[in-house]
Amino acid sequence: DKRNHRHFMKKEIYEQPEVIARALGHYINIEGNSVDTASCIDFASVPSVAISACGTAYLAGLIAKYWFERYARLPVEIDVASEFRYREIPLPPQSAALFISQSGETADTLASLRYCKERGLKTGAVVNTRESTIAREADAVFPILAGPEIGVASTKAFTCQLAVLATLAISAAKARGTVTEDEVKALVGSLAEMPCIMGRVLNSIQPDIELLSRELAKCRDVLYLGRGTSFPLAMEGALKLKEISYIHAEGYAAGELKHGPIALIDENMPVIVIAPHDRFFNKTVSNMEEAAARGGRIILITDEKGAAASKLDTMHTIVLPAVDEIIAPMIFSLPIQLLAYHTAVFMGKDVDQPRNLAKSVTVE
Ligand code: M6R
Numbered sequence: 001d002k003r004n005h006r007h008f009m010k011k012e013i014y015e016q017p018e019v020i021a022r023a024l025g026h027y028i029n030i031e032g033n034s035v036d037t038a039s040c041i042d043f044a045s046v047p048s049v050a051i052s053a054c055g056t057a058y059l060a061g062l063i064a065k066y067w068f069e070r071y072a073r074l075p076v077e078i079d080v081a082s083e084f085r086y087r088e089i090p091l092p093p094q095s096a097a098l099f100i101s102q103s104g105e106t107a108d109t110l111a112s113l114r115y116c117k118e119r120g121l122k123t124g125a126v127v128n129t130r131e132s133t134i135a136r137e138a139d140a141v142f143p144i145l146a147g148p149e150i151g152v153a154s155t156k157a158f159t160c161q162l163a164v165l166a167t168l169a170i171s172a173a174k175a176r177g178t179v180t181e182d183e184v185k186a187l188v189g190s191l192a193e194m195p196c197i198m199g200r201v202l203n204s205i206q207p208d209i210e211l212l213s214r215e216l217a218k219c220r221d222v223l224y225l226g227r228g229t230s231f232p233l234a235m236e237g238a239l240k241l242k243e244i245s246y247i248h249a250e251g252y253a254a255g256e257l258k259h260g261p262i263a264l265i266d267e268n269m270p271v272i273v274i275a276p277h278d279r280f281f282n283k284t285v286s287n288m289e290e291a292a293a294r295g296g297r298i299i300l301i302t303d304e305k306g307a308a309a310s311k312l313d314t315m316h317t318i319v320l321p322a323v324d325e326i327i328a329p330m331i332f333s334l335p336i337q338l339l340a341y342h343t344a345v346f347m348g349k350d351v352d353q354p355r356n357l358a359k360s361v362t363v364e
Pocket of ligand 1: 102359
């Protein structure tokens with residue numbers, strides 16, 4: 001049932017406030033502003049965390065790496081599962097390992113889980129499908145509670161994975177004493193506000209996005225840039241666009257621009273800059289100016305503070321509400337998903353079932 005939407009993907013994008021609220025309700029106590037992710041994994045004592053996943057789930061893991069390192073001071077080893085399983089990584093057996101998978105059946109992710117179990121690591125599965133093989137075989141299961149995701153392009157599973165990973169990072173930080181009680185309250189308070197902010201954003205950005213999609217639909221290549229947690233988000237934006245519109249897109253760390261990709265930039269190349277007004281903002285803006293100076297057509301996705309601070313004449317600026325850093329990746333996912341969706345629809349592509357792709361990749 002598409003609930004009056006033309007495609008499952010659109011329904012799933014618009015469902016996010018509701019499913020995120022449900023997922024968060026499972027892990028946080030909103031009145032007490034506290035987290036509860038009780039499991040057999042003792043984050044207080046592990047020396048490091050290994051994360052393995054594929055595609056969009058891997059990009060959620062990359063964002064979580066920033067959180068585990070920053071808040072819980074836990075080193076994170078992360079790789080795509082198809083590499084992780086063969087790399088012979090020297091993993092301390094006292095470490096924890098997390099496997100992120102919407103379907104819970106992805107062959108490489110499952111193989112990585114088995115690899116870690118054989119080496120004695122405690123394993124946790126961040127999954128949507130609770131009756132899946134990965135959920136069954138892991139020591140601990142952290143359901144993301146997104147409900148069935150039908151569109152091949154992952155949308156609500158991605159933001160629910162992020163929401164659950166954020167609560168895990170906060171509870172690890174709490175257990176390790178790397179954040180104060182007040183900091184925990186502030187982080188949980190920000191997470192609790194997220195569904196409402198998501199609803200507001202979804203209700204307001206569509207006209208802007210549709211306009212912009214018509215421009216993107218004419219392009220052959222698109223570059224996405226971001227720093228910090230916006231870097232994995234840039235890769236997710238590029239993945240989403242290429243997967244359903246078949247436009248070639250790349251996501252880069254903004255600081256890498258001058259180490260190669262800047263050579264691609266000319267007046268035919270839109271550069272989508274993901275830049276919330278965080279501690280990286282000024283640096284990202286200076287990379288954006290470098291791209292603009294080479295004729296690149298800049299599409300800036302920022303917040304109210306960022307829009308006020310940026311002087312550059314962009315081709316288009318999408319302005320989101322200014323939010324706390326911990327929830328920015330989830331809020332900034334929304335324009336990225338909608339941009340890919342509307343571009344592909346405008347081009348007449350089969351959004352829910354893009355060519356050559358399967359929802360669940362159960363072979364290596
Ligand atoms: O079911 P999984 O989360 O393990 O799937 C992983 C990837 O195959 C998946 O995220 C894929 O990249 C999506 N089509 C992206 O939108």
